[in-house]
Amino acid sequence: xxxxxxxxxxxxxxxxxxxxxxxxxxxxxxxxxxxxxxxxxxxxxxxxxxxxxxxxxxxxxxxxxxxxxxxxxxxxxxxxxxxxxxxxxxxxxxxxxxxxxxxxxxxxxxx
Amino acid sequence: xxxxxxxxxxxxxxxxxxxxxxxxxxxxxxxxxxxxxxxxxxxxxxxxxxxxxxxxxxxxxxxxxxxxxxxxxxxxxxxxxxxxxxxxxxxxxxxxxxxxxxxxxxxxxxxxxxx
Numbered sequence: 001x002x003x004x005x006x007x008x009x010x011x012x013x014x015x016x017x018x019x020x021x022x023x024x025x026x027x028x029x030x031x032x033x034x035x036x037x038x039x040x041x042x043x044x045x046x047x048x049x050x051x052x053x054x055x056x057x058x059x060x061x062x063x064x065x066x067x068x069x070x071x072x073x074x075x076x077x078x079x080x081x082x083x084x085x086x087x088x089x090x091x092x093x094x095x096x097x098x099x100x101x102x103x104x105x106x107x108x109x110x111x
Numbered sequence: 112x113x114x115x116x117x118x119x120x121x122x123x124x125x126x127x128x129x130x131x132x133x134x135x136x137x138x139x140x141x142x143x144x145x146x147x148x149x150x151x152x153x154x155x156x157x158x159x160x161x162x163x164x165x166x167x168x169x170x171x172x173x174x175x176x177x178x179x180x181x182x183x184x185x186x187x188x189x190x191x192x193x194x195x196x197x198x199x200x201x202x203x204x205x206x207x208x209x210x211x212x213x214x215x216x217x218x219x220x221x222x223x224x225x226x
Contacts, residue, residue: 004153034214043115043202043217044154089153098167099144099215101153 002027002092006102013080014110021075021105023090030092033066033073038087038104047088048075080109113137115218117203123224129191132221136184136205142166143180144215145188146202154202160186161208193225 003026013019023033032051036044048057048064050073056065063076073090087106091099116135124130136143141162146154157176159166162183171178175194180186190197200222204215 036217041219041222043219044204045217046214049214091153098156098159099154101155103151103153 002030002094002100004090004092004100004102006088006090006105008105009103010106010108012108012110015080015082017080017109018076018078019080019107021077021088021090021107023073023075023102025071025073025092025100027092028068028071030068030094032093033064034091034093034099035062035064035073035075036089036091036101038089044089077107080107082109082111085109115203115205115216117201117218117221119221120219121222121224123226124193125226126195127192129189130193130223131187131189132201132203132223134186134188134203134218136186136203137216139207140205140216141183141208142206142213143186144204144206145178145186146204148200148202148220150199157188190223193223195225198223198225 005024007022034049035047038044050057050066061078066073085108087104089104091101118133143160145157148154157171158168158178160180163180178188200220202220203218206213206215
């Protein structure tokens with residue numbers, strides 16, 4: 001069974017700072033790795049999806065990497081903004097596209 | 112494009128009562144998922160449908176939870192009878208097909224409180 005762990009559980013940074021969120025998973029047979037954003041009282045929004053054959057994906061100020069051999073993924077956020085404040089969840093998927101989520105990192109960007 | 116719709120948004124019931132949640136996926140999406148998200152945890156898959164058939168319900172507590180997607184479009188998730196530990200947000204998601212790598216699109220969720 002795939003288990004996904006996220007560190008830290010919570011993070012506060014001043015506006016403009018670069019930051020890294022960490023995700024680790026137990027099963028290297030993971031098919032792909034996704035990062036989601038969750039705002040209070042709302043559903044999840046997919047940010048980046050890294051296929052098993054890829055090592056990273058970039059979208060704007062976000063960059064996610066995947067190292068299957070070590071069971072790790074990172075989400076890098078450049079020049080953080082108050083609007084980036086949210087909970088960030090990583091999820092690994094099986095071949096049937098079932099997602100196994102981590103517990104999330106709650107990010108607060110202080111103006 | 113309309114997103115995944117869920118109702119109700121909030122529900123408060125007493126233990127041992129019954130409750131039902133409704134989900135309407137994005138038009139044309141064959142795959143529908145129900146997740147349970149307990150406070151402070153990540154979502155956990157309860158059941159996955161492909162059209163009107165069940166693909167995976169291995170983590171669904173079948174003694175009290177049931178779900179259906181009769182016409183392969185919208186879906187209902189029912190809890191009967193509810194327990195205190197069922198308090199959670201119930202998220203519905205859909206994707207065009209179950210192939211790995213397809214992004215899942217999530218609805219806003221139904222927040223359930225069992226007293």
